[in-house]
Every structure is written in C-alpha cells, then in structure tokens.
Amino acid sequence: MKIVPAVLAAALMLLAAPAHATFSIVACNAQGDCGVAVATHNLAVGGSGVPWAQARVGAVASQFETNPSYGPKALALLAAGHSPTQALQQVLAEDGDYDGTTVAERQVGIVDARGRQAQYTGAKAQAADWAGAFGGEGYSVQGNGLAGEAVLRAMADAFVASSGPLDVRLLTALEAGEAAGGQRTGRMSAALLVRTPGGDWQDTDLRVDSAAQPIAGLRVMLEQRQAHAAIIRAEQLSAAHKDTEADASLAQALALAHGWDRIWARAARLAMARGEEAHAREYLATLRSINPGFGEMEWRADRYDALRGQ
Known part of the structure; x- marks a missing residue:
C-alpha cells in the first residue's frame, strides 16, 4: 500500500x-x-x-x-x-x-x-x-x-x-x-x-x-561522548610522544566509558602501538567480558600477533 x-x-x-x-x-x-x-x-x-x-x-x-x-x-x-x-x-x-x-x-x-x-x-x-x-x-x-x-x-x-x-x-x-x-x-x-x-x-x-531514569541515562551518554573525545586525545598525544598526558587522557576515557566496548578496543590498540602488551591484554579481557563477539574479532587482528605467540 x-x-x-x-x-x-x-x-x-x-x-x-x-x-x-x-x-x-x-x-x-x-x-x-x-x-x-x-x-x-x-x-x-x-x-x-x-x-x-x-x-x-x-x-x-x-x-x-x-x-x-x-x-x-x-x-x-x-x-x-x-x-x-x-x-x-x-x-x-x-x-x-x-x-x-x-x-x-x-x-x-x-x-x-x-x-x-x-x-x-x-x-x-x-x-x-x-x-x-x-x-x-x-x-x-x-x-x-x-x-x-x-x-x-x-x-x-x-x-x-x-x-x-x-x-x-x-x-x-x-x-x-x-x-x-x-x-x-x-x-x-x-x-x-x-x-x-x-x-x-x-x-x-x-x-x-x-x-x-532518563536524566541519568543522559548523564551516561554524555560521559561516553567525553570518553570518545578522551580516547582520541590519548591517541594524538601518544603519537606526539607526550606519554604522561596520553596516560591521563586514556585513564579519563576508560573511567567514563560505562561499558562502551569500542573505547576498550581502541585502548587495546593504543597499548599495542605503544608496546604495552600487558595493558593490551588487560583491555582485551575487559572487551571480551563486555562483548565476547567483538572481543574475539578484535583478538584476531594482525596487530595482536605478538600476543598470540606468547
């Protein structure tokens, strides 16, 4: 019709x-x-x-x-x-x-x-x-x-x-x-x-x-938005070799993520780029606990070859 x-x-x-x-x-x-x-x-x-x-x-x-x-x-x-x-x-x-x-x-x-x-x-x-x-x-x-x-x-x-x-x-x-x-x-x-x-x-x-609780829901969403901005900032600071500032932005991103799996995936990628394999494992474990399917897909990426060989 x-x-x-x-x-x-x-x-x-x-x-x-x-x-x-x-x-x-x-x-x-x-x-x-x-x-x-x-x-x-x-x-x-x-x-x-x-x-x-x-x-x-x-x-x-x-x-x-x-x-x-x-x-x-x-x-x-x-x-x-x-x-x-x-x-x-x-x-x-x-x-x-x-x-x-x-x-x-x-x-x-x-x-x-x-x-x-x-x-x-x-x-x-x-x-x-x-x-x-x-x-x-x-x-x-x-x-x-x-x-x-x-x-x-x-x-x-x-x-x-x-x-x-x-x-x-x-x-x-x-x-x-x-x-x-x-x-x-x-x-x-x-x-x-x-x-x-x-x-x-x-x-x-x-x-x-x-x-x-719609207002509480808005707070979660706004903080997740802030987490997204913080993880981008952490990546940029790391690329500029400003490690202390990058660490602070990464911590902020994870604190505000409210279980948003993509923030944890990007944290794992950033850790691998920085040669922080122990942190990468930790972030991947959290990602798997939040979203097993996404976690498994992320684990298979080439960037984690060094972890799979351990």
Missing part, C-alpha cells in the same frame, strides 16, 4: 505527543554555543519539536502543548536581529491554533546569543500546578506540572554556579531540577541539544526516548 507524503507526515506528527509536565533550560554562552536540556513525563521529547538551538543565534523550548513551528520561527527572528521578547510576541501572534490548541496552552522559553531571554506561560499551562518560568543572563528555565518553584530555582542556581562546556552545564541544571522534585507525574524521556559554531561532531544531540 502506498502512503502519500502528506498522510505520512500527519501520522508522524500524531506520534509526537505533547510535552505535558515538562521542565527545561535554554542557554547560550560567550563562545556562541546555544542549547536546551529538557525532561518530561512523555515519549521522545527530543524529537517532539520541543528543543531548538542555533549557534551564535539562540535556543528555544516550546512545551506543554508544543507548537513545533515556534523553534524555527523564533530562531529565524533572532538571527534577523529581533530580541527574544520580540520573537516571542511574533510567534504567539502567529500561532494559528496549531493542532486545535491555542496560546493558552503554550509554554515557551527563549534566549539569544547576547544573553537576553524571554518566557511565556499560557493560562491553561499555568493551571498545570506548579508552573512557571524565569530567566537570567544567558539562560531561561521553564516548567509545568512540577513539584514546586524549587525545581526551577535549583536549575537556575546550578547553571549559574557551574562552569565548563555548555552541554555539561545544561545537564547539571537538569539534574538539579530532578533532585529538587522534578515532575509530579513522573518521568519518561529527556534530551540534551547544543549547537556550536564548529558544528558537526562538536555539537551535542543526545536523547533518551523512554526510560525509568
């Missing part, structure tokens, strides 16, 4: 459930990175039109009854020089009662790369006790159906007190909101999106679509 594109698109939109009982933070830093961290008691929040970001422009969260046009429209307005307040006013004015709902059911947070921010919580969204939003220099926090105002306060405090990469700071804020009570109805999905001026692999786009 053929499905025409319009019908297929409509079906996909029905699968993107509204983000009721949601809390989020949008932020930009001085380097031009902009991003969103969000959690909700609903399915696949990362793909439901809630989080939007563009490097050197801004970030948007559209939640409660999500209007997926808000993100791209608001970012285009920010890129054209409008302030977050102006962008927010225009997207609300052009809402069009998307999906049979109105601006009364919208909750929106916007921040731009200059650090300005704006928020909106419609009357029906406000009735999802507790609901609210506020912002500060470079960030905005917003939520509905929460344990209380303390959730957003904890997020803002954690973000302001943190330092380092924006993805780490956003996730730290989301974790603080969860620790302060999070959503009254529970939890199901979470997402972390950061767009950087460098783009491509330097961006962060992590999603836990359905899990008992």
